[in-house]
Each structure stands twice: as C-alpha cells, then as structure tokens.
Amino acid sequence: MEIQAAQILPNDIDAERSCLGCMLLSGDCIAPVFERIKNKDYFYRPNHQELYEAIGALFHAGKPVDVITLMNELVKRGTLELIGGAPYITELSGAVPSTANLAYYIDIVIEKYKLRRLISVSSVTATDSYAAVKDSKDIIETAEKEIFNIAMNNEASAMAQMKDILPDIYERIDEYYRTKGRVQGIAMGFKELDRLLGGLQPASLVIVACRPSMGKSSFSHNVAGYASIKNNQATAIFSLEMSKAEVAMRIISSEAAVDSEKIKRGEISEEEFERLNSTMTLLERAPLYIDDTAGISVAEVRSKCRRIKDLKLVIIDYLTLMSSPGRKNENRQQEVSELSRQLKVLARDLNVPIMVLAQLSRGAATRSDHTPVLSDLRESGAIEQDADVVMFIHRPAYYTDSQEQDKTLAQIIVAKQRNGATGSIELTWKAEFTRFVDRSYR
Numbered sequence: 001m002e003i004q005a006a007q008i009l010p011n012d013i014d015a016e017r018s019c020l021g022c023m024l025l026s027g028d029c030i031a032p033v034f035e036r037i038k039n040k041d042y043f044y045r046p047n048h049q050e051l052y053e054a055i056g057a058l059f060h061a062g063k064p065v066d067v068i069t070l071m072n073e074l075v076k077r078g079t080l081e082l083i084g085g086a087p088y089i090t091e092l093s094g095a096v097p098s099t100a101n102l103a104y105y106i107d108i109v110i111e112k113y114k115l116r117r118l119i120s121v122s123s124v125t126a127t128d129s130y131a132a133v134k135d136s137k138d139i140i141e142t143a144e145k146e147i148f149n150i151a152m153n154n155e156a157s158a159m160a161q162m163k164d165i166l167p168d169i170y171e172r173i174d175e176y177y178r179t180k181g182r183v184q185g186i187a188m189g190f191k192e193l194d195r196l197l198g199g200l201q202p203a204s205l206v207i208v209a210c211r212p213s214m215g216k217s218s219f220s221h222n223v224a225g226y227a228s229i230k231n232n233q234a235t236a237i238f239s240l241e242m243s244k245a246e247v248a249m250r251i252i253s254s255e256a257a258v259d260s261e262k263i264k265r266g267e268i269s270e271e272e273f274e275r276l277n278s279t280m281t282l283l284e285r286a287p288l289y290i291d292d293t294a295g296i297s298v299a300e301v302r303s304k305c306r307r308i309k310d311l312k313l314v315i316i317d318y319l320t321l322m323s324s325p326g327r328k329n330e331n332r333q334q335e336v337s338e339l340s341r342q343l344k345v346l347a348r349d350l351n352v353p354i355m356v357l358a359q360l361s362r363g364a365a366t367r368s369d370h371t372p373v374l375s376d377l378r379e380s381g382a383i384e385q386d387a388d389v390v391m392f393i394h395r396p397a398y399y400t401d402s403q404e405q406d407k408t409l410a411q412i413i414v415a416k417q418r419n420g421a422t423g424s425i426e427l428t429w430k431a432e433f434t435r436f437v438d439r440s441y442r
Helices: 013-025 027-036 046-060 067-077 085-094 099-131 136-152 162-178 191-197 216-230 244-256 260-265 270-285 298-305 332-350 382-386
Strands: 205-210 234-239 288-291 311-317 354-359 389-394 409-417 423-430 435-438
Touching (some): 013 027, 013 046, 013 085, 013 099, 027 099, 046 067, 067 085, 099 136, 136 298, 191 409, 191 423, 205 332, 216 234, 216 244, 216 288, 216 435, 234 244, 234 298, 244 260, 244 270, 298 311, 298 332, 311 332, 332 354, 332 382
Parallel strands (some): 205 354, 205 389, 311 354
Antiparallel strands (some): 389 409, 423 435
C-alpha cells in the first residue's frame, strides 16, 4: 500500500475567515475569540495568523477594531500586503454569514487545531521511536503529557453569573439537609476526623505529612481499606516506597487485626488464620488497586487512573519520590513545586480527592515542642499553597522515653482546610497492627 506523500493538515479556512470577520463587524465578538483561541497557531493560514495578532495588538491596547484601524496597524507592522492587502480585509467583513454563529466558528477552528497538534505529537513519537535513542518509557510519557495538554486545551470553566450557579448550590444544601450527620465526601473511617473535614472532597489535594516512622503509610492504608472494603469505592494506591506485596500484607494485617510480625514468623493461631482468610476474601472483591512503579510521574499516574472505572480516591506514597521528567536541571524545590501544582490540576481533572503523603523537615524534631507546623513541610512552600487540606500525624510519645507518656496516643492535626475549620483529633495507634483507630475504640 502506497503512502500519500503530502497530505494537507486539517483546517477550515471558511471558519477562520468567519472568526476574523466577526471581530471586524462587532466589538462584542473580540473578547470571546481571544478567550478561547489563545494564540495565532490556532489558525492554519499564515495571513490569518498575522491578522489575529494585529487585531490582538489593537484590542489589548484598548483601541477600536474595524477595517480602517486594522489596515493602519498592518501598515505599521509592514504586513498589509503579506495578508492579501486592503481588498482581503474588506472581503473578510463581508464573508460572515452571521455573527450569531461565532461560537460555532470558534469550535471548528479549535477542533482543527487540536487535530493538527495530535498529528504533530504522533509524528514526534514516531520519529523518537524509530531513532531508538530515548527509552520507550520516556517516549510514552512525553506523548501522554502532550495529548493530555491537547485534551485539556480550552476546557477552562467559563465565567458564570451567580443566578446560573445558584441551582447547583441549592441542590448541594438540600443534600446536606436531607443527609444530616452523613459524611458527604469520601469517608476515612475516623468519626471525629470525618466530621471535621466532611470526608475527603472531590477535586481536592490532601497532604498528609509527618516525620519518619510516625505512620503516614499506615494511615493511608487504613483510609484505603475503609474506602474500598467498607464502602466499595474504587481506590488507587501508588506506592513509591514499598512493593505491591508489602502494601498488600500491611493492609491484610491491619484489616484482620493480626500482628504482622507474627504473620512473618508463622506464629499465628487458628483463629487469627481464619481472620486473615476472611479479610483476603473481602479484599478479593474490593475495588482496590496498587501500583509500585518507582519514581512514577504525574503523567503516568494520570494515565493509569483513567483506566480505573468509577475511581473515587487516589493515594500517593510519597511526594518527593515522584519524578518530574523534563525538569532535571531544576533544583529540588522547584521540582517539588511543579509536582504539587500538577497533582492539584490532576485532582480537578479526575474530580477525585488525591491524598499525597509527604515528609516533614527536621525542624519539628529539633524543637522542644515537637508539634509540627506548616512551615515544616519539606522542600517547598508551594505544597502548602496548592493543598486544600494539610494534615500532620504526631505521636508525642515518640520523642520521649517516659513510661508515663501514652504510647498509643496519636494526634491528627488539621493545619489547613481551605473550606473549613482546622483542629486536632486524637486517635489510637496500634503499632502491632500498623493501624489507627478512633480513640473511643482503644
């Protein structure tokens, strides 16, 4: 089969002409075009690209846009003849069927632009693949990132008048009223904490941070178990520190309330063995997914999450072990800042809460009062800025040898909640089961 040599890239010249013509006919058409058509590359023909930029120069300078002012601007730029001269500009304003159809013309221009970008990405992917210089993983990741950017292009929410927003707000308030006492987000299984946060909310970035050995991984496994086993909510764990088998073993031990060390030594009773079997039967049916790719990127997380049907919760353990391809020359603080921003965007894109584990700096360990504060967040203040919720896990007994200190006391400190109150909740830490439970159940 022969391959056609010179295929014309997707375009619609009439739609491009109509967009430009609408802007010349009505000043009300200019802002909608620039709101969605963000640069000259959306136009296929070079003369249309130049016209777009010239109109933009007038518009952003606060000058009127019409046939005369546009011709004058093009003369100053030395491009009037290049775009087809004065006759072409006059022709544009007369070629518009109706300015009422502007949104339709814009849609066509954007669609053709996206198709051209997809072709470009595919071409680069094919070239890199034939060259075989880059690893296949890097090629796939770059392609996925570019395709995602194309998909998200022009998807920003439009400005809405309050009266158009109110119906959704009314439905939400009505839902709260009808379900008094019930957690509206993803319940974590801790009564007081769920009450304070209202559960983990869709599209939110939730940071859970602490010093090493405080139990951040255990906390996230407890949340994952509750969501997937108790509430049958699809949950994805991305474990960059432990293998899938290690994560599974810890979840089984925790859910069955069987000492993990006893399991490893084979020193479990018949009754404990039955509990482990029962727990594994429940986990077989639970929509719980575990990925242990080392140094996973946000693009890879996004790709894998999109394959999970009806995903409700994502957990990443932990932030600074993630990679950020293409930013190798930046310092770690800049890299973590970018990861934080990307994860926030991903939470909104997937419309699920993303719980990201993080380590605190040594500041908390060296202070006389070891209680963590927001400034202890390691690597980047951007984490605090991007997060909707920041929680710290603090076990006071960890820092003392005193026998009087309750070794089971754990504090979950909600240091930031963008849409609610902050506070501290006490839980009980059961080290032998790597499990946190409500204080009343100790």
